[in-house]
Amino acid sequence: MLAAPITSTLAVTWRQYVVWRKLLRSSIATNVLNPILFLFAFGFGLGRFIDSMQGVSYMAFVVPGMIGYAAMFAASFETTIGAFSRFYQQRNWDAVLSTPVKLRELLFGEVLWAALKAMISAVCVLVVGWLWGGIPSLSGALIALPIVFVAALGFASYGLVATSMAQGYEFFSYFFTFWVTPMFVFCGVFFEIDRFPIYIQAISWVLPMTHLIAIIRPLTVGLPVDMAMMAFHLGYSVALTIAAFAIAFLQIRRRMFD
Amino acid sequence: MEMTSIIAARDLVKRFGSFQAVKGISFEVEQGHCIGLLGPNGAGKTTTMRMIMGLSTVSGGTLEVFDIPVGAMTRGIKSKIGLVPQESNLDSDITVSENLKVYGRYFGLAANVIGERVPRLLEFMQLHERAESRVTQLSGGMKRRLIIARALISDPELIILDEPTKGLDPQARVLIWNQLLELKRRGKTLLLTTHNMDEAQRLCDRIIIVDHGEILDEGSPRDLIDRHVLGHVFEVGKPLPAALNGKHWEHEDIGDAVLFYVRSSDDFVAGLPDSADFIQRPANLEDVFLRLTGRKLREN
Numbered sequence: 001m002l003a004a005p006i007t008s009t010l011a012v013t014w015r016q017y018v019v020w021r022k023l024l025r026s027s028i029a030t031n032v033l034n035p036i037l038f039l040f041a042f043g044f045g046l047g048r049f050i051d052s053m054q055g056v057s058y059m060a061f062v063v064p065g066m067i068g069y070a071a072m073f074a075a076s077f078e079t080t081i082g083a084f085s086r087f088y089q090q091r092n093w094d095a096v097l098s099t100p101v102k103l104r105e106l107l108f109g110e111v112l113w114a115a116l117k118a119m120i121s122a123v124c125v126l127v128v129g130w131l132w133g134g135i136p137s138l139s140g141a142l143i144a145l146p147i148v149f150v151a152a153l154g155f156a157s158y159g160l161v162a163t164s165m166a167q168g169y170e171f172f173s174y175f176f177t178f179w180v181t182p183m184f185v186f187c188g189v190f191f192e193i194d195r196f197p198i199y200i201q202a203i204s205w206v207l208p209m210t211h212l213i214a215i216i217r218p219l220t221v222g223l224p225v226d227m228a229m230m231a232f233h234l235g236y237s238v239a240l241t242i243a244a245f246a247i248a249f250l251q252i253r254r255r256m257f258d
Numbered sequence: 259m260e261m262t263s264i265i266a267a268r269d270l271v272k273r274f275g276s277f278q279a280v281k282g283i284s285f286e287v288e289q290g291h292c293i294g295l296l297g298p299n300g301a302g303k304t305t306t307m308r309m310i311m312g313l314s315t316v317s318g319g320t321l322e323v324f325d326i327p328v329g330a331m332t333r334g335i336k337s338k339i340g341l342v343p344q345e346s347n348l349d350s351d352i353t354v355s356e357n358l359k360v361y362g363r364y365f366g367l368a369a370n371v372i373g374e375r376v377p378r379l380l381e382f383m384q385l386h387e388r389a390e391s392r393v394t395q396l397s398g399g400m401k402r403r404l405i406i407a408r409a410l411i412s413d414p415e416l417i418i419l420d421e422p423t424k425g426l427d428p429q430a431r432v433l434i435w436n437q438l439l440e441l442k443r444r445g446k447t448l449l450l451t452t453h454n455m456d457e458a459q460r461l462c463d464r465i466i467i468v469d470h471g472e473i474l475d476e477g478s479p480r481d482l483i484d485r486h487v488l489g490h491v492f493e494v495g496k497p498l499p500a501a502l503n504g505k506h507w508e509h510e511d512i513g514d515a516v517l518f519y520v521r522s523s524d525d526f527v528a529g530l531p532d533s534a535d536f537i538q539r540p541a542n543l544e545d546v547f548l549r550l551t552g553r554k555l556r557e558n
Binding site: 004007008010011012014015018019022023090091092094095096097098099100101256257258 | 274311312313314315333334336337339341343345346347348349350351352356359360361363364365366412
């Protein structure tokens with residue numbers, strides 16, 4: 001018998017899974033096909049003009065970036081548009097909180113599910129990228145996956161902060177424009193950030209995606225890993241995640257119960 | 259014998275900013291009873307129910323459910339309460355039985371307990387033939403029945419129902435009333451809000467009439483009728499017959515007619531001329547409600 005907070009959290013995650021099974025098709029289209037299409041664009045399009053980046057083939061460079069992006073996009077989508085409609089429109093959160101489930105368990109169940117969905121997307125990109133020769137070190141890629149999962153817990157939590165502030169769906173256009181897209185552009189997903197002027201690079205290093213890619217790219221490429229730097233990047237992501245989750249929790253508690 | 263109170267509110271207050279939605283109300287809900295919370299829209303009924311469920315913080319006074327302040331409610335206590343909300347918050351993309359199974363997990367119920375209860379609850383609310391239908395395919399009445407079945411998944415002792423028959427046809431309403439009465443027979447405690455006075459009169463042992471966040475009166479339907487509208491209502495058209503002027507009957511001017519509330523209809527009729535234009539009927543809870551809360555529209 002698991003402790004009550006764990007069963008409550010898993011009950012929330014389980015609910016998402018049951019609903020997701022029914023909506024599998026649209027879910028796969030958004031979260032899996034979308035990053036794979038990007039991969040094709042980069043592989044066939046850009047890849048032809050770029051021999052190598054940071055000393056590796058462009059595919060080997062871009063695949064870990066796309067793994068990170070896929071995870072980030074899926075987790076962000078789930079805890080923004082998805083969670084907001086459960087909170088605001090379907091009133092699912094009201095239903096859950098009428099049971100012994102507590103708010104923090106509900107929110108962690110949401111985050112956990114978003115991270116699991118992020119993993120589905122990340123693994124699909126990894127498999128396609130590997131078949132395409134974009135994963136020189138498969139063992140490194142397998143080590144990267146749990147790190148992607150930890151980062152995805154963060155991406156889900158940042159989305160939850162946006163949900164805690166949103167008054168309507170329009171609000172998320174800000175979130176996607178000022179948070180999701182910059183993480184695609186400024187964090188080394190499809191080209192190296194040292195090409196930016198230094199003040200843009202400063203922004204890059206604030207964004208958690210940069211830290212995720214800094215960890216997983218050497219792993220999938222098969223470069224030696226600097227453990228201290230890895231600990232630093234991971235620590236930064238984890239600290240930001242905890243802060244975001246706490247902010248989201250406090251704001252949603254105020255909004256729902258006061 | 260001392261009655262056990264399942265809910266006890268003392269000077270309960272709820273503030274939203276500077277607005278006071280509940281202004282220091284005190285009431286009790288005794289075990290095994292059905293208590294009706296009646297009031298116009300915006301009276302503070304739903305807010306009170308949300309506070310009882312722990313879904314809204316208490317701004318002042320005390321509120322105890324199963325002898326525990328709502329702020330300190332444990333999982334065990336929460337499991338003893340079933341909520342039927344006013345608005346449907348079912349999971350519309352999954353099936354009827356999946357809705358119950360998913361909900362049962364929130365209570366930490368074991369899979370075999372859920373598996374055994376789901377068919378029983380579907381049977382109880384006459385939804386067993388729709389077990390595998392998606393919620394989107396259900397009629398409004400079926401959805402309400404499913405929400406009630408869902409509230410029963412943890413076998414709660416207290417069931418809170420916020421307008422359980424809102425917008426339903428008479429057949430669906432009667433089915434729900436019968437099942438709620440059955441729950442009462444099994445010893446469950448019920449707290450419900452409704453705008454349907456017939457429903458309140460049939461189901462409730464005691465009625466609390468609230469308006470503007472305050473309790474106006476409470477008592478059994480019979481007592482309330484007796485106290486406020488006496489027993490018989492005569493609706494007499496204007497101009498009033500001269501015989502009625504100067505006599506001290508309880509009355510209320512409703513525009514083109516006057517309502518007289520009388521205890522003995524014979525005495526009243528005796529004083530009327532044969533030509534008088536009137537309608538006579540037994541007084542009901544609706545008369546009490548309108549008398550206490552006024553006839554002005556509340557939609558503004």
